[in-house]
Amino acid sequence: MNARAAARALDALARGWDIIVDAPDGQLALRPVETGAAPEAAQPRLLISAARAITLKLANQKDAARPDAPVCIAVPGALDSALAVAIADPSLDLSRPMKGPFAAQPLPSPQAAEAAMQLARLAGLLPAYHILTEAEAEAPRVTPADVAAYADPTTLRIAARARLPVSTSDTAEIVAFRSDADFHEHVALIVGTPDDSLPVVRLHSECLTGDVLGSLKCDCGPQLHGALHAMAHAQWGILLYLRQEGRGIGLINKLRAYQLQDQGFDTVDANNRLGFPTDARDFAVAAQMLKALHVPAIRLMTNNPEKQAVLASLGVTIAERLPLQIPANPHNAHYLVTKRDRTGHQL
Numbered sequence: 001m002n003a004r005a006a007a008r009a010l011d012a013l014a015r016g017w018d019i020i021v022d023a024p025d026g027q028l029a030l031r032p033v034e035t036g037a038a039p040e041a042a043q044p045r046l047l048i049s050a051a052r053a054i055t056l057k058l059a060n061q062k063d064a065a066r067p068d069a070p071v072c073i074a075v076p077g078a079l080d081s082a083l084a085v086a087i088a089d090p091s092l093d094l095s096r097p098m099k100g101p102f103a104a105q106p107l108p109s110p111q112a113a114e115a116a117m118q119l120a121r122l123a124g125l126l127p128a129y130h131i132l133t134e135a136e137a138e139a140p141r142v143t144p145a146d147v148a149a150y151a152d153p154t155t156l157r158i159a160a161r162a163r164l165p166v167s168t169s170d171t172a173e174i175v176a177f178r179s180d181a182d183f184h185e186h187v188a189l190i191v192g193t194p195d196d197s198l199p200v201v202r203l204h205s206e207c208l209t210g211d212v213l214g215s216l217k218c219d220c221g222p223q224l225h226g227a228l229h230a231m232a233h234a235q236w237g238i239l240l241y242l243r244q245e246g247r248g249i250g251l252i253n254k255l256r257a258y259q260l261q262d263q264g265f266d267t268v269d270a271n272n273r274l275g276f277p278t279d280a281r282d283f284a285v286a287a288q289m290l291k292a293l294h295v296p297a298i299r300l301m302t303n304n305p306e307k308q309a310v311l312a313s314l315g316v317t318i319a320e321r322l323p324l325q326i327p328a329n330p331h332n333a334h335y336l337v338t339k340r341d342r343t344g345h346q347l
């Protein structure tokens with residue numbers, strides 16, 4: 001288990017460089033489709049997600065024993081980078097409809113392929129790779145255990161803290177966290193003056209479009225401000241600002257999901273169609289932050305049962321759940337209904 005190996009692999013992927021994924025069931029030499037140049041290959045092969053294979057009409061060729069496993073496809077003829085991206089990215093299907101037919105090939109090492117898909121998500125890239133016969137000599141090697149070690153939240157610790165008066169409270173303090181491998185800088189804002197009462201706690205996942213740009217497509221911005229107001233009115237509260245943009249798929253992939261939503265898919269189907277889970281966030285990060293802040297019991301402000309379940313399973317006492325409902329607008333009404341009906345958000 002070596003989180004550094006995963007960090008090196010993620011760095012390579014962001015730059016379009018090769019990686020080698022070493023799993024107990026075999027090895028894959030891969031180059032990311034989104035950032036990497038198409039390799040010279042007599043018979044180009046791509047590794048794509050199970051969901052993408054279904055959209056490309058390869059469902060009947062998939063391994064029945066592993067319906068969710070990534071799929072290896074052979075591309076007939078020449079494959080350049082633009083075509084590879086079009087094959088990988090469902091948000092381009094309307095503008096580049098003519099693709100295929102493709103044939104699925106046996107996947108040599110499903111465990112290596114699965115780890116590669118996780119790495120793509122962590123790198124914020126399309127989950128798709130060129131399968132190489134040989135990787136660049138200096139390509140980093142990474143194992144599934146390395147990927148798990150990278151995502152391990154228990155190395156999270158406080159790195160810096162400072163007084164930060166904000167519009168809802170002039171006695172707030174900001175606390176920033178660091179972990180060993182993951183470079184995301186999670187932040188806690190402690191609002192008001194801590195006392196013996198249980199704090200109002202809000203886990204807020206980063207949403208650049210909603211938090212900063214005032215997007216009307218989601219409820220993030222109003223929820224953020226509603227939570228800060230509620231904390232200012234309570235004795236004290238803690239906003240945990242988690243850098244898990246787009247429910248953990250990253251900003252660019254979230255914008256691809258938005259493109260799909262404009263084509264009629266809802267927020268859940270859009271994520272899945274891109275080859276990602278409905279929700280890829282890890283709320284264990286929040287439990288670790290509360291531990292570092294010495295806050296064992298809270299009043300949790302959320303409508304999301306998953307947040308409650310994960311925190312409770314990690315030993316956080318949730319004395320009370322406080323709902324956080326935002327009135328709908330014409331742009332997010334469908335999104336809010338989808339959250340209620342498909343991801344179990346409470347009212």
Ligand SMILES: Nc1nc2c(ncn2[C@@H]2O[C@H](COP(=O)(O)OP(=O)(O)OP(=O)(O)O)[C@@H](O)[C@H]2O)c(=O)[nH]1
Nearest residue numbers: 205206207218244245246247254257267302303304
């Ligand atoms: N992938 C994706 N992410 C989205 C979309 N809309 C909002 N997000 C992200 O979703 C996260 C906010 O999560 P929500 O599901 O709104 O709320 P929640 O945090 O699960 O639950 P509550 O605590 O009840 O608000 C942020 O990271 C947003 O960037 C979308 O359509 N697709």
Ligand SMILES: [Zn+2]
Nearest residue numbers: 207210218220
């Ligand atoms: Zn949002």
